[in-house]
Amino acid sequence: MTRLLPTPSQTVGPYLSIGLPWPDGPHVVPEGTPGAFWIRGTVYDGNGDPVPDAMIETWQADPDGGFCHPDDPRGAANTEFRGFGRCPTETDGTYGILTVLPGVLPGEGGTTQARHIDVSVFARGLLHRVVTRIYFEDQDNSGDPVLATVPEERRGTLIAAKTGDGYRFDVRLQGDGETVFFRV
Amino acid sequence: MATPTEFRLPRYGEDPEGTHPPLDFSGYGSTALRHPKQDLVLLPQMLTEVTGPLLGPGRLGEHDNDLTRQHAGEPQGQRIIVTGRLLDGEGRPVRDSLVEIWQANAGGRYRHTGDRWPSPLDPNFDGVGRTLTDSDGRYTFTTIKPGAYPWKNHDNAWRPAHIHFSVFGSAFTQRLVTQMYFPDDPLFSQDPIFNSIPDEKARQRMVSRYDHDITQAEWALGFQFDIVLRGRDASVFEEEEEDED
Numbered sequence: 001m002t003r004l005l006p007t008p009s010q011t012v013g014p015y016l017s018i019g020l021p022w023p024d025g026p027h028v029v030p031e032g033t034p035g036a037f038w039i040r041g042t043v044y045d046g047n048g049d050p051v052p053d054a055m056i057e058t059w060q061a062d063p064d065g066g067f068c069h070p071d072d073p074r075g076a077a078n079t080e081f082r083g084f085g086r087c088p089t090e091t092d093g094t095y096g097i098l099t100v101l102p103g104v105l106p107g108e109g110g111t112t113q114a115r116h117i118d119v120s121v122f123a124r125g126l127l128h129r130v131v132t133r134i135y136f137e138d139q140d141n142s143g144d145p146v147l148a149t150v151p152e153e154r155r156g157t158l159i160a161a162k163t164g165d166g167y168r169f170d171v172r173l174q175g176d177g178e179t180v181f182f183r184v
Numbered sequence: 185m186a187t188p189t190e191f192r193l194p195r196y197g198e199d200p201e202g203t204h205p206p207l208d209f210s211g212y213g214s215t216a217l218r219h220p221k222q223d224l225v226l227l228p229q230m231l232t233e234v235t236g237p238l239l240g241p242g243r244l245g246e247h248d249n250d251l252t253r254q255h256a257g258e259p260q261g262q263r264i265i266v267t268g269r270l271l272d273g274e275g276r277p278v279r280d281s282l283v284e285i286w287q288a289n290a291g292g293r294y295r296h297t298g299d300r301w302p303s304p305l306d307p308n309f310d311g312v313g314r315t316l317t318d319s320d321g322r323y324t325f326t327t328i329k330p331g332a333y334p335w336k337n338h339d340n341a342w343r344p345a346h347i348h349f350s351v352f353g354s355a356f357t358q359r360l361v362t363q364m365y366f367p368d369d370p371l372f373s374q375d376p377i378f379n380s381i382p383d384e385k386a387r388q389r390m391v392s393r394y395d396h397d398i399t400q401a402e403w404a405l406g407f408q409f410d411i412v413l414r415g416r417d418a419s420v421f422e423e424e425e426e427d428e429d
Contacts, residue, residue: 002275004412006199007389008381010363015296019286019312019348046217059237059356069235073191084237105231118232118356125214127205127380129359150225173218181220182227184357
């Protein structure tokens with residue numbers, strides 16, 4: 001079969017907010033869904049200044065650990081769960097995603113993955129998205145095969161802190177407390 | 185017999201070196217404070233990475249694929265048709281998949297509060313489109329050829345005319361945002377965003393092709409722009425099959 005060469009990535013530029021946000025983008029689940037909470041945070045640059053022209057996208061399993069997707073070898077979950085959220089940052093660099101806890105998932109080699117959400121960050125000045133993961137501080141993260149590969153002193157950047165209406169997950173693109181970003 | 189943790193997942197290969205821009209690129213000033221300085225950590229492709237959002241028709245309005253019909257009047261500028269296929273690295277069409285675009289108007293101005301350079305807004309042009317690929321992976325937009333515009337990155341800096349494209353593919357690993365350019369643009373040579381792609385041939389894959397067969401007589405010029413996403417890595421697949429014997 002012919003292999004085709006891939007199209008390169010380019011930055012979303014400063015005006016992504018005219019093209020990418022949806023009115024219901026931040027709502028992975030509708031408001032009022034039992035167990036729903038907000039993940040809120042701020043995106044910071046290397047000076048510690050908020051980034052007002054970034055966008056956060058999230059992708060996660062449903063609360064039972066299912067994906068409504070044909071490539072899930074356990075069978076596509078029979079659910080309307082969208083699993084996807086997106087939110088541009090405001091002028092103060094903040095974003096918010098309304099969701100529910102994803103289920104635990106099998107990992108490689110008989111491991112179990114702790115509850116997690118995959119995140120893409122886009123922004124002016126990012127020529128390619130950066131990818132990170134959100135874990136939850138009040139969940140059992142021991143034994144997670146991905147966290148285990150992250151240097152211990154940096155693991156905390158991946159763990160969302162409990163707040164009044166959900167969790168806080170800040171993204172530091174560069175510098176002190178730089179978020180762990182992944183190569184996928 | 186396979187236990188539930190020994191299932192086989194698709195695996196997406198790495199794109200060839202030089203395909204994608206570095207996160208730290210001195211020619212593009214905004215990367216300076218926004219690129220991670222720590223090494224990226226390898227994320228094995230597991231369930232969350234090989235699946236992805238399947239965003240369907242619920243996202244579309246009636247004129248979302250025709251940016252010239254979103255207002256009562258017609259926008260100014262050169263009407264164009266932009267069409268192409270969304271494919272994976274093996275040439276398989278990515279079907280029923282959301283394609284999002286945004287762009288400047290014919291004068292190079294975005295409908296965004298941050299864009300203040302002295303070129304007029306067009307009351308009949310938002311510069312935002314969405315569509316779904318068909319069963320052949322094809323998308324089509326009717327729009328206006330965007331103008332070039334100045335920015336403050338370097339002395340007398342101008343962005344070549346471009347349309348922003350956002351596509352999802354079928355897995356989190358395939359998510360891609362890119363820019364489509366137009367053939368023979370004299371502004372390529374001074375544009376650090378275009379030139380951030382190390383491989384010259386890869387850079388050319390962001391340039392659309394004029395296609396007279398797509399051009400409609402007395403109506404619109406036609407451009408062809410295929411988007412190729414990461415492919416599945418067949419060799420890893422075979423190894424996994426052997427492991428299961």
